[in-house]
Amino acid sequence: MQDAEQGSALELDGQGLRIAMVQARFNEGITDALAAACRDELLALGVDAEDIDLVRVPGALEVPLALQALAESESYDALIALGCVIRGETYHFELVANESAAGVTRVALDYQIPIANAILTTEDTAQAEARQTGKGRDAARVAVEMARLLEDL
Template sequence: MFGAEQGIGPQLDGAGLRIGIVQARFNESITNALAAACRAELLALGVQEENIDHVQVPGALEVPVALQAMAEREQYDALVALGCIIRGETYHFELVANESGAGVTRLSLDYQLPIANAIITTENMEQAIARQTDKGRDAARVAVEMAQLLDTLN
């Protein structure tokens, strides 16, 4: 939501964090921009390049299985899901959006591991382009903030 009030969060410090990124290739120009913005923000927040693992999968429905494989390694402080689903003329949009989102949420809860979900869903390519950079940065910030929070709660 553009113009949404996000509030003021804590000071973010990614030093020492290990972050995994799973990027869907479908709508690759958008997901590449999401990934570039996410990686740049992680680095700006102090996450070291060597502590960022980035894998690609064919599409949004495949993102959860790659996230699960990463979660099972028990070496990440947070994960990031990146993808782009653009509404088409069939029900497939809803299926992919709902199932990928539910899978990401379930994994986060099952593994008690923060997963920033930046699988964007839009009506058209123009909306996707308008969101690609901000949502990539937001995902990085969410991953770092939630990793910090869970560290204090555990």
């Protein structure tokens, strides 16, 4: 078994992996940028374009159900959750942020499939825009790393 604590020098190889992204349409400009950055990074890591699927859902609360359907298909090595929840003036922000994160985690544990959670939760649009590209790339790297780690475990 490889050392699970390999640090930043980790060589990530996505060749042969099948990965699906679930993108929430709410705050679409930001989630489109997340998805584009994620896809570009997956390609840079060697994942074939035809092995990357994208499913779009209305919002962050719908992401876990789509992830569950994808996990049940047993067609993927890893999944990626993409969304953006921006704080408003009501309690709705906390509800959506907490429940979407709990749902993503539950699917990963129930189906033993790596899920990179890139559902941004920010105070405002500027914070989301500042994170959209980096978080999209990070999600791709997490998905590939965890898919390879689970292969080794």
